[in-house]
Amino acid sequence: MNIIIYLAGQIHDPWRESIRQKAQAMELPVSFVGPMEDHDRSDNIGEEILGKQPNPVLKDEAASAINNLRTQILLKKSDLVIAYFGESYKQWNTAVDAGEAAAQGKPLILIRPNKLHHALKELSNKAQVVVENEDQALEAVKYIFA
Amino acid sequence: MNIIIYLAGQIHDPWRESIRQKAQAMELPVSFVGPMEDHDRSDNIGEEILGKQPNPVLKDEAASAINNLRTQILLKKSDLVIAYFGESYKQWNTAVDAGEAAAQGKPLILIRPNKLHHALKELSNKAQVVVENEDQALEAVKYIFA
Amino acid sequence: MNIIIYLAGQIHDPWRESIRQKAQAMELPVSFVGPMEDHDRSDNIGEEILGKQPNPVLKDEAASAINNLRTQILLKKSDLVIAYFGESYKQWNTAVDAGEAAAQGKPLILIRPNKLHHALKELSNKAQVVVENEDQALEAVKYIFA
Amino acid sequence: MNIIIYLAGQIHDPWRESIRQKAQAMELPVSFVGPMEDHDRSDNIGEEILGKQPNPVLKDEAASAINNLRTQILLKKSDLVIAYFGESYKQWNTAVDAGEAAAQGKPLILIRPNKLHHALKELSNKAQVVVENEDQALEAVKYIFA
């Protein structure tokens, strides 16, 4: 049995690559999916496909439609969501993805530094497991197959 | 026909009261529900019911469980969600509620200042209607019954 | 027991008003809902609420978001859909609404002139009842309560 | 990961074959399904299986039942729907399929010439992505796997 894990979170630093490498080293029977990880391409994908847009708002609308096409299909295929909140950025997409996962009955592992506990307390309560780092998240995944 | 509207958003200022008063003045056939609007009580409800907790994290856990009990029941009863993002605060609960609404197939009206457009572009794309102020949101609601 | 009927179809002529009057004369225990029936307002509702848009495509996008807010909520509340196809206009919204009704498991009564049979044959097969005029549709509704 | 794409649209010209060839050239990990593409066979399939029918309406009824058997099973198996509207034909089946896709929560890519924007504005709003040609649609699909 193989499970598919959606990695929700910001795309400003390569935390997903780190998780993938650790999971591979642990030989976990999992596949990872998630949003486009190249931030510039994520912002520009609308114009890349549909051509130059008249203004920044329309550029954003074009990009978000295509980003959501990707994430909607991949989130639906997943068995589990790992959402990572760091100390920077607004990270509203992370919260939205986490809310969708909860409403679809998909279990959620929330990774966040302890200092964010208060602001994330309601989401923590919806998460199945709350941890502070990637290693703990992957240990929890490993336990599914133990 | 009467519809129930869930008001998602931060609870630091009385924007919900403003919406309720305007809706009443417009004689819209709607009821409003949402999270606890007294911020202190929302933070303390865990200890209010379960007694003093050993530390702030456990105080938060106790509170979030009861806040989510309330919002889970009320969100489920609603026909429409209005989510308001202002320029301050992390507002992750707003984003989580919006994600849950989207995943449950409930239409979403998003109110946000134009300057937040970029950070909210994927959520805007999931929303049915995106506006900049309360009056526009209520005009859209009024149109349902026109 | 009262049932709610969504009237899908073009908004160029007052066929819905005719159905409502006949249903009232027959004293059927039904309520009718549906899209905005004032065609100009339906086209302009985006600019009415959000202000002047830069071009016709954006004017249409603004309008369609608000029209769909209305129809999504009202279609979901309905027990039955009556879709009317006439000989004029593209009527794609009618077909989309009918498809949504079918996929949601809501029964569909299709009213269409016999000469449209071929072009509508797959939709006819998805409809629960296919008739040629309003009176036949209302007789079928009356039979639900007989 | 492989995804299944349902190609909704008229069957008067070989646009599906063109999409399949381009997707193959791009080496996309996708399979395509859709309605019968031989228009004559689609019209005659009822009589082909059930024998000569008494009149054209019954011939159509026999055919549409079998066409819908096919499309119902294949649409349900798909992860994504691409709907193509051209400038000719009524294309009501395309609109019905698109409505069903939307109601089933399947994402929709709409291909249409810009001049059809107004007539398709509500469907455009339900679509996840709206483009003007096949190449753009396939670029959006490619981005899912990027």
Add this chain to the structure above:
Amino acid sequence: MNIIIYLAGQIHDPWRESIRQKAQAMELPVSFVGPMEDHDRSDNIGEEILGKQPNPVLKDEAASAINNLRTQILLKKSDLVIAYFGESYKQWNTAVDAGEAAAQGKPLILIRPNKLHHALKELSNKAQVVVENEDQALEAVKYIFA
């Protein structure tokens, strides 16, 4: 609290009227719905609404479409199904309605003479309660409110 009960079964004799009278005498807080009880009208409703049909098969098709419109709406509104099998007639509609109720997760009370046990053994196993007469069925309904 009031519950709606769908009465599935043949329409050759007035067993539903008997149940309604007994329920009223017991002052049960229930409403009853079900198929058309006038057998001739049930057979003729297609021609009554759509006019004379070319042959008996088409007359049946026209009637069944309208009968199913009625039963689909009323079955969906119900909280509980009581299905009655007697010793005569094929009663396939009763079995189909019972199967639909089971698949929709609606509880089923099956009334049948003991001698039909073998032929109905798989359906009995799907039913929530199996009894031999109307009085037992109504006692079970009464217990819901006790």
Add this chain to the structure above:
Amino acid sequence: MNIIIYLAGQIHDPWRESIRQKAQAMELPVSFVGPMEDHDRSDNIGEEILGKQPNPVLKDEAASAINNLRTQILLKKSDLVIAYFGESYKQWNTAVDAGEAAAQGKPLILIRPNKLHHALKELSNKAQVVVENEDQALEAVKYIFA
């Protein structure tokens, strides 16, 4: 793409074997599932597993529980149901299975001799395709892959 077909119907004669052989000869990419085809074993399976039961009714109850375990799992796995009604037997299980298939949104092909049309008219209306023999049913299945 391979589809799974559930064969609903009586188990007194080997009609399923005939369908399987024809499908194999046609090289259709389908698998068949269905109830136990050995009638005696189907009647005795309760006692076979649970031991001698005190009376025929309890023997039937024990058997039906295990028969339904099988059919519930296999029906859920199927993409399509073919239900066959012959001129003999009560065939209530066939009707129940067909009702469950309809309520689960699985398409149904109904095979029945024309003389049974009247008694099966409401079920015919729920079926996606109605034919008179196995060959026609398999031609319809073949068309899904054409």
Add this chain to the structure above:
Amino acid sequence: MNIIIYLAGQIHDPWRESIRQKAQAMELPVSFVGPMEDHDRSDNIGEEILGKQPNPVLKDEAASAINNLRTQILLKKSDLVIAYFGESYKQWNTAVDAGEAAAQGKPLILIRPNKLHHALKELSNKAQVVVENEDQALEAVKYIFA
């Protein structure tokens, strides 16, 4: 807005009556439903309706069918489940009802003495709120309307 609360738990002592009285004193806008509270009647209801059964196992089977008819309908109507575990009895029905509530997405308030924490730890984790007494449970309910 009024909510319906299902009271899951053993029926050996009158804890439900106590909750109802307290809720009434607090003027909460709630209705309570639940299993039959007269233990003897709950055990005998099968024979009461169906007559004397041959042995205790069959007496139990007859009773459980009718008890489940009641609880299935009432649990489905409820918005919230309060499950009470005391120190005596096996209380497996309480656990089953709680599991069903969780799987149906209904929020659960669990009342249990602290000393049962270990044995109930997985269920506590599925519950939305865990408290030690009725008063705390009702305070949490009151907060929904605050």
Add this chain to the structure above:
Amino acid sequence: MNIIIYLAGQIHDPWRESIRQKAQAMELPVSFVGPMEDHDRSDNIGEEILGKQPNPVLKDEAASAINNLRTQILLKKSDLVIAYFGESYKQWNTAVDAGEAAAQGKPLILIRPNKLHHALKELSNKAQVVVENEDQALEAVKYIFA
């Protein structure tokens, strides 16, 4: 066709290993999943991953979150649940899992000694098959493929 079976029940003795060995000897095309079978590890998994907790209640909370992550994912993947009740232990997790299975429409085989019949009578009624030992359960599974 291969089916996945979730084994619900206590983890104090190696009954699952016994079932697995027998199923393998019978060459059944099934896979088994279920909770962690090492009781100590199940109790300590919270501290194993998240570190030492301040008290036994918090240790239990940490463990249950991770145990439920595992069981939620594995239960959802399964086609069938076998729940085993022995004469010892509270076995509330078994009852909760069985309730969830029932509410998710997954068939349940209940294994229990006859002397527990009364306490388990309502759950027995929700189960698809009730047996007294592992061999009978596996015979019922074997019959699915017969």
